[in-house]
Amino acid sequence: MDVERLEEGLREQTAGFARAAGGGDPQAIVPTCPEWPLRVLVGHIGQAHRWTAELLRKGEPPLSVPDPWQAEPGAPETWEEWLRAGAEDLIGALRETGADKEMWTFLGPRPGVFWLRRMLADTAIHHYDVAATTGAAFGIAGDLAADVITEGMEMLVAPGAVQLKPELVELRGQGERLGLRPRSGDGWVLTRAPEGLRWEPGPVPADVDVVVSGAVADLMLVCSRRLPLDAGRVEVTGDRALMDHWLARMAF
Structure with missing residues (x-):
């Protein structure tokens, strides 16, 4: 942007x-x-x-x-x-x-x-x-909501982020993948690698472990822990516990 x-x-x-x-x-x-x-x-x-x-x-x-x-x-x-x-x-x-x-x-x-x-x-x-x-x-306009999500993803994986937010260490894993799928446009895929978090923009593959789908503004609110997953405004498919674990330990 x-x-x-x-x-x-x-x-x-x-x-x-x-x-x-x-x-x-x-x-x-x-x-x-x-x-x-x-x-x-x-x-x-x-x-x-x-x-x-x-x-x-x-x-x-x-x-x-x-x-x-x-x-x-x-x-x-x-x-x-x-x-x-x-x-x-x-x-x-x-x-x-x-x-x-x-x-x-x-x-x-x-x-x-x-x-x-x-x-x-x-x-x-x-x-x-x-x-x-x-x-x-x-x-909020869709492009702005999308940039808020992207900015948050960039901070999660930035060098030095773990020093500022030690609980990010708990988000390392064995390759589990979480997806955010907006109703229009590309989404975001977060990978929990052993060495740390990675993310990439683009279409969310069908084989991710868990995906949250909804309007991009609602996905922004989910990521900022303002909108509960069970509020009826987004859909969660796959490993709900994995998504809950991620949301409990990250914040933009």
């Missing part, structure tokens, strides 16, 4: 997040992030966008990770403007520094566009969270 589309996607998902948050009770507990009230979730998104913009401009690792509880999103009637401004700050910072310029990331040096994709994925998943809190409709 090109940088322009990622920028559009961040704007789309930030705007959707802001609309979903509008009119919500700031103290309402987010059911999919049960330790956070709505105000903290709103603060997290605006704070994360601005923190990332600063990181891109400085080009060096931050001294600390921001605390969402310390974010100040302002009064609810100003949330939409504040959230949109944070997304624009991030987009502007990436344009200033260059999407291809190597930057610090928690997985080692990567092109700056890494952070745009990371914030798009985070915003998209939390857009669902805020919609689940306020009862608003959630929506």
Whole structure:
């Protein structure tokens, strides 16, 4: 996905997040992030966008990770403007520094566009969270949902990922394969090899050990552990226990 589309996607998902948050009770507990009230979730998104913009401009690792509880999103009637401004700050910072310029990331040096994709994925998943809190409709374009899944797969297999998330060691196996099959377009196949995880895009073969089929947005929500497999929106065929084991130990 090109940088322009990622920028559009961040704007789309930030705007959707802001609309979903509008009119919500700031103290309402987010059911999919049960330790956070709505105000903290709103603060997290605006704070994360601005923190990332600063990181891109400085080009060096931050001294600390921001605390969402310390974010100040302002009064609810100003949330939409504040959230949109944070997304624009991030987009502007990436344009200033260059999407291809190597930057610090928690997985080692990567092109700056890494952070745009990371914030798009985070915003998209939390857009669902805020919609689940306020009862608003959630929506995401298929190409954006697919990129959220792909970005997550890339992080799972990245060098250094196991050091950040030790439970990924438990996902090594003897060649078992898991598939995600969207209703249209190519899917994703994850292989649990002895030396570590591997993944590849493309049609999901018939002989994988387990496959989840459904709309690409629903597959994104399954992978982010927002949508239970038995919610009636996806179909699981094959070794359900293998899929449960994977979902319990990975997170985007």
